[in-house]
Amino acid sequence: MDYKTFLQELQDRHALIFLSVAENYNDEIYLSVRSDDFKKTCVCLHKLLHSPVAVFFAQDSRREKNAFVIYCTFMSAKYKKWFFVSTEIAADKAILDSLAREIYSSSLFEREVREMFGIEFSGSPDARSLRLHEEVWPRRSFPLRKDFQNKPTKDIEKAEYNFNKVDGEGILEVPVGPVHAGIIAPGHFRFSVAGEPIINLEIRLGFKHKGIEKLFEGKNVFEAIKISERISGDSSFAHSLAYTQAIEKICGIIVTESLSAQRAICLELERMYNHANDMGGIALDVGFSFPAALASLIKEEILQLNEKLTGSRFLRGVNEVGTTRLKLDEGKKKVLLAALKKISKDFGEIKKILLSSASFMDRVDGTGVLKKKTAEDFGVVGLAARASGIAADLRKDFSGIYTQFNFNPAKEATGDVLARLNIRIFEVEESIRLIEEFINIHHTASDKRLTQPELKEGFALGYVEAWRGPVLYWIKIDENGLIERCKVVDPSFHNWQGLSYCVLGDIIPDFPLCNKSFDLSYSGNDL
Amino acid sequence: MIFIILQIIFLISLAPLVSGIITKIKNNLRLRRGQSVWQPYYNLAKLFSKDEVCSEHSSWVFKITPFIVFASSLLALFLVPAFIAKSPAQYLGDLLLLVFIFSLGRFFLALAGLDTGSSFGGMGSSREMFISSFAEPAIVMAFFAVSFNFGTTNLAATCGPGALKFSSLIAGIALLIVTLAETSRIPIDNQETHLELTMIHEAMALEYSGPSLALIELASYLKQIVFFTLISATVYPVVFCAQITPIQALTGIIIYLAKISFIAVLIAFTEVFLAKMRLFRAVDFLYFSFVLALLALIAATLGA
Numbered sequence: 001m002d003y004k005t006f007l008q009e010l011q012d013r014h015a016l017i018f019l020s021v022a023e024n025y026n027d028e029i030y031l032s033v034r035s036d037d038f039k040k041t042c043v044c045l046h047k048l049l050h051s052p053v054a055v056f057f058a059q060d061s062r063r064e065k066n067a068f069v070i071y072c073t074f075m076s077a078k079y080k081k082w083f084f085v086s087t088e089i090a091a092d093k094a095i096l097d098s099l100a101r102e103i104y105s106s107s108l109f110e111r112e113v114r115e116m117f118g119i120e121f122s123g124s125p126d127a128r129s130l131r132l133h134e135e136v137w138p139r140r141s142f143p144l145r146k147d148f149q150n151k152p153t154k155d156i157e158k159a160e161y162n163f164n165k166v167d168g169e170g171i172l173e174v175p176v177g178p179v180h181a182g183i184i185a186p187g188h189f190r191f192s193v194a195g196e197p198i199i200n201l202e203i204r205l206g207f208k209h210k211g212i213e214k215l216f217e218g219k220n221v222f223e224a225i226k227i228s229e230r231i232s233g234d235s236s237f238a239h240s241l242a243y244t245q246a247i248e249k250i251c252g253i254i255v256t257e258s259l260s261a262q263r264a265i266c267l268e269l270e271r272m273y274n275h276a277n278d279m280g281g282i283a284l285d286v287g288f289s290f291p292a293a294l295a296s297l298i299k300e301e302i303l304q305l306n307e308k309l310t311g312s313r314f315l316r317g318v319n320e321v322g323t324t325r326l327k328l329d330e331g332k333k334k335v336l337l338a339a340l341k342k343i344s345k346d347f348g349e350i351k352k353i354l355l356s357s358a359s360f361m362d363r364v365d366g367t368g369v370l371k372k373k374t375a376e377d378f379g380v381v382g383l384a385a386r387a388s389g390i391a392a393d394l395r396k397d398f399s400g401i402y403t404q405f406n407f408n409p410a411k412e413a414t415g416d417v418l419a420r421l422n423i424r425i426f427e428v429e430e431s432i433r434l435i436e437e438f439i440n441i442h443h444t445a446s447d448k449r450l451t452q453p454e455l456k457e458g459f460a461l462g463y464v465e466a467w468r469g470p471v472l473y474w475i476k477i478d479e480n481g482l483i484e485r486c487k488v489v490d491p492s493f494h495n496w497q498g499l500s501y502c503v504l505g506d507i508i509p510d511f512p513l514c515n516k517s518f519d520l521s522y523s524g525n526d527l
Numbered sequence: 528m529i530f531i532i533l534q535i536i537f538l539i540s541l542a543p544l545v546s547g548i549i550t551k552i553k554n555n556l557r558l559r560r561g562q563s564v565w566q567p568y569y570n571l572a573k574l575f576s577k578d579e580v581c582s583e584h585s586s587w588v589f590k591i592t593p594f595i596v597f598a599s600s601l602l603a604l605f606l607v608p609a610f611i612a613k614s615p616a617q618y619l620g621d622l623l624l625l626v627f628i629f630s631l632g633r634f635f636l637a638l639a640g641l642d643t644g645s646s647f648g649g650m651g652s653s654r655e656m657f658i659s660s661f662a663e664p665a666i667v668m669a670f671f672a673v674s675f676n677f678g679t680t681n682l683a684a685t686c687g688p689g690a691l692k693f694s695s696l697i698a699g700i701a702l703l704i705v706t707l708a709e710t711s712r713i714p715i716d717n718q719e720t721h722l723e724l725t726m727i728h729e730a731m732a733l734e735y736s737g738p739s740l741a742l743i744e745l746a747s748y749l750k751q752i753v754f755f756t757l758i759s760a761t762v763y764p765v766v767f768c769a770q771i772t773p774i775q776a777l778t779g780i781i782i783y784l785a786k787i788s789f790i791a792v793l794i795a796f797t798e799v800f801l802a803k804m805r806l807f808r809a810v811d812f813l814y815f816s817f818v819l820a821l822l823a824l825i826a827a828t829l830g831a
Contacts, residue, residue: 287719
């Protein structure tokens with residue numbers, strides 16, 4: 001069934017009224033609706049496409065239309081399309097029906113839009129701020145509005161953030177963070193425990209809010225790529241790739257197979273070093289230090305390989321609009337193949353040690369179970385979703401270089417720490433296989449970009465399956481060739497909620513292990 | 528007499544080194560160079576010269592605890608013979624006293640953990656008491672087995688010259704398992720972790736700094752060497768009695784060091800090649816130790 005039939009059916013059987021339907025490039029469908037119909041349309045698409053909200057964002061168009069434009073996006077692997085439901089709401093009456101009671105996965109996005117744009121959501125179950133903490137941020141100051149002035153304000157009405165309370169005899173609250181032991185970013189964890197078992201966990205983030213989306217506005221398209229690389233340091237390449245993809249779509253730059261392959265190699269290298277790192281991390285968090293030491297060796301091998309190939313250990317500055325700095329000549333191919341062989345061997349070693357250790361398996365098996373239903377409801381994505389039995393992987397869902405080489409997505413069903421570990425093991429093995437395939441693609445020299453590509457006005461979505469899950473960039477370029485709006489979604493944004501539900505019923509000392517098995521980014525979430 | 532005093536000084540100065548050696552072996556096993564074996568001494572020196580921060584919400588319990596903990600470990604050290612089967616305080620009490628002395632230290636440390644009102648301290652206290660309620664019976668049972676062999680609970684006598692017995696060997700293994708719990712090592716606890724949520728012993732001492740922390744750390748080193756000494760003496764008794772020549776003393780020291788090193792290596796390997804157990808699984812592990820001790824007791828009554 002073609003997507004047009006699907007849309008026709010929506011109009012006929014579900015009585016949805018679209019003001020306009022537009023196809024943007026070949027994978028984005030924009031459905032414009034009246035603001036009263038927005039909720040109905042979104043709920044309908046959510047149910048029919050079985051998709052959580054992938055991106056939900058607003059755009060300040062008060063200058064042109066005296067309105068805010070709201071977009072709510074769903075993904076369909078079946079039609080290989082992204083469906084954007086959009087609506088305009090008048091600037092003087094910025095209020096919209098909340099989706100959060102019907103679509104849980106929109107809740108965090110709504111809170112984000114509310115505090116960034118001052119758009120209210122009627123009937124919203126949670127009206128607390130998300131990243132702009134009440135204690136420090138002035139009220140009625142909305143940073144993503146175009147007329148926002150970044151000036152220090154003296155009169156801050158201090159408000160208090162109310163954590164969800166669990167009452168009952170013997171229930172204790174354990175506050176942890178935002179400052180943690182170890183070298184990690186800040187986040188506050190509020191546990192409600194009955195003895196050791198965790199009854200509730202609420203995670204409060206936003207301490208690392210840097211105003212990235214505001215920073216993008218008005219920036220030169222070619223320079224802003226550096227910002228994207230620094231959103232989450234461990235996914236630099238994936239972020240830059242999603243960014244350049246969006247730009248390339250808008251500017252109509254053709255991506256050759258050779259270029260896709262080079263990028264895919266980098267993307268898989270990034271996945272591999274992070275997966276190796278996490279396998280070590282999981283082992284270390286249960287005090288199993290020998291494989292942890294081996295894992296850090298593997299990670300270092302890959303980082304050094306990255307440097308040899310691209311000049312950057314963390315693959316920064318490699319990706320550019322329309323090209324990459326990775327030039328695979330025969331010498332580099334040899335280096336890459338030799339390194340892969342060694343990594344593959346070391347990797348087999350660590351896999352054997354971990355999976356054959358009774359004391360280790362006892363810790364990870366059955367710990368931190370994230371149920372499929374919970375994962376679906378909260379829109380958990382990527383690695384964590386695959387571990388809970390959700391078959392979702394952008395590398396498989398959209399055709400491209402991966403589908404050409406019979407990419408085989410990982411899948412587990414149990415949703416525990418062991419499942420997330422197994423996904424990592426499987427994916428590293430698959431990555432090694434894929435890179436060996438990608439090397440054989442004929443790498444043409446024509447990848448060299450001779451002239452600066454011509455910029456066009458427009459908007460597009462860039463999407464990449466990073467190691468944690470999909471990284472999405474929705475970018476709009478204005479008539480001057482500058483970025484007007486850039487909405488970024490890191491997979492961590494969805495998955496932190498998954499973490500807070502997977503620990504319920506487990507005991508407090510198992511929390512660090514569950515946390516490590518997700519290994520989410522604070523920076524990517526806080527933006 | 529001189530050797531008995533020498534023995535005490537020797538044990539106190541050796542105690543941090545044992546930890547240093549275990550850490551070194553662990554790091555080498557993990558393909559790392561690792562810190563110097565003298566690092567525990569540097570740490571102690573550093574902590575003793577530092578200022579101390581004390582929560583204003585804490586009471587006298589918090590301030591007095593480091594001294595009690597240290598004193599209890601020191602007293603325990605006065606009870607156990609290392610290379611001469613005689614100890615300074617041997618007429619003060621016996622095997623059972625040793626158990627109670629350590630309980631005293633633990634009791635105050637648990638109180639101090641609660642005293643500051645920090646959630647980690649409370650969790651640590653609760654876990655420590657939980658674990659020790661399983662560890663203590665195993666220790667007592669192992670001691671009984673040993674004292675059966677010698678017909679006395681006097682430490683100097685039970686650690687002194689005697690035939691190598693099967694039951695003592697089993698009791699020694701039971702003690703080794705308990706020692707892992709008592710010295711907060713993997714698979715029960717993890718000394719190296721920075722994850723407060725998983726800590727047991729460390730969590731109670733999180734609020735301490737400066738000299739107080741140094742005392743608590745030193746107390747742990749002493750406690751560790753007391754346990755190692757007990758295991759070594761149980762499995763392979765001390766050969767020499769009180770009246771000895773310097774040559775015999777030297778031989779005694781060498782045998783003692785060999786025994787302690789063996790235990791240190793054993794523990795280092797355990798720590799590197801085992802994962803930490805789930806908190807509630809530790810109970811099974813300690814039960815196992817109790818059952819072993821019980822077997823030792825049965826064997827001892829049968830004369831094995």
